[in-house]
Amino acid sequence: xxxxxxxxxxxxxxxxxxxxxxxxxxxxxxxxxxxxxxxxxxxxxxxxxxxxxxxxxxxxxxxxxxxxxxxxxxxxxxxxxxxxxxxxxxxxxxxxxxxxxxxxxxxxxxxxxxxxxxxxxxxxxxxxxxxxxxxxxxxxxxxxxxxxxxxxxxxxxxxxxxxxxxxxxxxxxxxxxxxxxxxxxxxxxxxxxxxxxxxxxxxxxxxxxxxxxxxxxxxxxxxxxxxxxxxxxxxxxxxxxxxxxxxxxxxxxxxxxxxxxxxxxxxxxxxxxxxxxxxxxxxxxxxxxxxxxxxxxxxxxxxxxxxxxxxxxxxxxxxxxxxxxxxxxxxxxxxxxxxxxxxxxxxxxxxxxxxxxxxxxxxxxxxxxxxxxxxxxxxxxxxxxxxxxxxxxxxxxx
Numbered sequence: 001x002x003x004x005x006x007x008x009x010x011x012x013x014x015x016x017x018x019x020x021x022x023x024x025x026x027x028x029x030x031x032x033x034x035x036x037x038x039x040x041x042x043x044x045x046x047x048x049x050x051x052x053x054x055x056x057x058x059x060x061x062x063x064x065x066x067x068x069x070x071x072x073x074x075x076x077x078x079x080x081x082x083x084x085x086x087x088x089x090x091x092x093x094x095x096x097x098x099x100x101x102x103x104x105x106x107x108x109x110x111x112x113x114x115x116x117x118x119x120x121x122x123x124x125x126x127x128x129x130x131x132x133x134x135x136x137x138x139x140x141x142x143x144x145x146x147x148x149x150x151x152x153x154x155x156x157x158x159x160x161x162x163x164x165x166x167x168x169x170x171x172x173x174x175x176x177x178x179x180x181x182x183x184x185x186x187x188x189x190x191x192x193x194x195x196x197x198x199x200x201x202x203x204x205x206x207x208x209x210x211x212x213x214x215x216x217x218x219x220x221x222x223x224x225x226x227x228x229x230x231x232x233x234x235x236x237x238x239x240x241x242x243x244x245x246x247x248x249x250x251x252x253x254x255x256x257x258x259x260x261x262x263x264x265x266x267x268x269x270x271x272x273x274x275x276x277x278x279x280x281x282x283x284x285x286x287x288x289x290x291x292x293x294x295x296x297x298x299x300x301x302x303x304x305x306x307x308x309x310x311x312x313x314x315x316x317x318x319x320x321x322x323x324x325x326x327x328x329x330x331x332x333x334x335x336x337x338x339x340x341x342x343x344x345x346x347x348x349x350x351x352x353x354x355x356x357x358x359x360x361x362x363x364x365x366x367x368x369x370x371x372x373x374x375x376x377x378x379x380x381x382x383x384x385x386x387x388x389x390x391x392x393x394x395x396x397x398x
Contacts, residue, residue: 109164112155114138118171125175128314133180137170140184177315190239195268200261201325203235206384207301210356210391211239213382214299217352218244221296227346228252229282229300229339232325234262234275236299241271248274250290254281255322284338290346298343301356302335304328332358333365340365340394344374347396359388 108114115134122130139146141163148154159167173183181187181196188194190208214236218224223246228237231251241249253259259279266272280288305313305326317326328334336357343353353376357365362381369376376394384390 109159110155111138111142111149111157111159114159114164114167115149118167121171122174127174127177128316129180133174134171136180136184137174138167141166141170177319179316179320182320189233189235190242192235192238192242192269194233194235194238194265195261196233197257197261198320199322200255200258201232201321203233203301206386206390207235207356208239209382209384210299210301210354211236211243213354213391213393214240214297215243217297217354218247222246223248224296225292225294226250227290227292227295227298229298229342230302230325230335231262231277232258232301234265234277236301237262237275238265238269238271240299241266241274242269248276250276250278250292250295252278252280252282252288252290254279255324257322258325282335282338282342284341287338287342293346294348295346295351296348297352297354298339298347299354300336300339302328302339304332304336304356304358304361306330306332306358306360328358331364333361333368336361336365337368340369340372340374340376343394344376344396349375349396349398351396353394353396355392355394356390357392359390362389362392365392 108117115131115138118134118137119131122133127133135146135149139149141159142148142154142157144154170183174180179198179202181202182198185196186193187196187202189203190211194203196202214226218226218240224244226237226240226247226249228249228251231237231253234251237249237251241247251262253262256279259277262275262277263272266275266277276291278288278290282288303324303326305328307327307330310323310327313326317323328336336355339355340353347353362378366378369378375397377397378392379395380393381389382391382393
């Protein structure tokens with residue numbers, strides 16, 4: 001994984017297209033720099049100067065003018081992409097040219113036609129969930145919920161020239177496979193609207209089920225104390241705090257961007273007083289200092305993708321999200337095992353650890369756990385809404 005990304009970074013740097021790629025951790029580790037004066041062209045995504053970028057110089061944008069891409073890119077892009085918990089799609093078609101996009105967007109200015117034409121452009125480029133993407137972007141430009149686009153009165157609204165230009169700009173981002181959540185700058189998760197900023201990991205719908213499992217274990221407890229390991233945008237902790245007014249959460253993440261985004265989301269939602277965000281990496285035998293010595297619940301959606309699967313993830317993930325939030329090592333259990341080790345030390349007897357994992361892990365972990373001196377018992381494996389074994393529940397025994 002590092003070799004491929006590193007080769008891409010070097011190739012792009014040789015052609016002076018490094019400004020947006022520099023945002024990716026692998027490229028930053030290689031010393032690829034992003035000019036502080038360059039401004040990100042994507043609206044609603046406020047980024048620090050050191051990570052500001054130009055969409056037009058992002059390597060993903062070169063998919064639209066494909067002759068600049070190295071030959072190995074086509075070998076990668078022609079493989080079926082591995083979606084995170086969604087239907088797999090074959091991603092082997094070059095996106096339409098800017099001229100084709102422009103003519104499509106200018107042929108009609110009514111909402112219904114704009115959505116239809118851009119859905120066709122996205123679908124032709126094999127962008128996943130083309131209709132959903134087009135609807136979300138147009139609704140965002142109009143400042144209305146997506147459901148409003150179903151109304152007859154909304155479908156016939158005529159977009160202004162400025163709105164059409166904004167639609168084209170954001171659709172270009174989507175054609176470049178930028179995740180919809182980053183384009184909009186926010187996303188809904190378990191009754192909350194969270195700010196989304198690249199490269200922080202985007203919470204998936206299945207993780208809302210992990211929140212529901214946690215709530216079921218915490219309800220009835222007076223002032224429960226929760227530890228989340230690997231908080232990302234803060235989605236799990238903030239959802240728990242929102243649902244349980246007496247709860248307190250401690251959220252840990254190794255990414256400074258994730259820490260900053262979690263704090264920003266907590267402040268935005270008025271939940272900062274009951275949330276402590278800790279920056280640091282959790283490994284077997286090491287963790288950052290925590291404010292408490294015990295917790296009523298430990299919950300984690302750790303990096304658990306097997307390393308062999310990383311090259312098969314969607315372009316949206318490969319090019320924009322922090323791969324450290326996905327890479328679980330050779331067997332996907334590198335961080336999972338560390339979470340188990342620390343949960344053993346931080347949970348009182350009778351309390352619960354909840355993990356989101358790869359479907360193969362419920363078959364791999366029990367054998368490893370039997371060889372460890374850990375007072376944790378696997379009590380149940382829960383399926384996600386795709387009927388995959390996604391969540392593991394452990395109890396501290398003594």
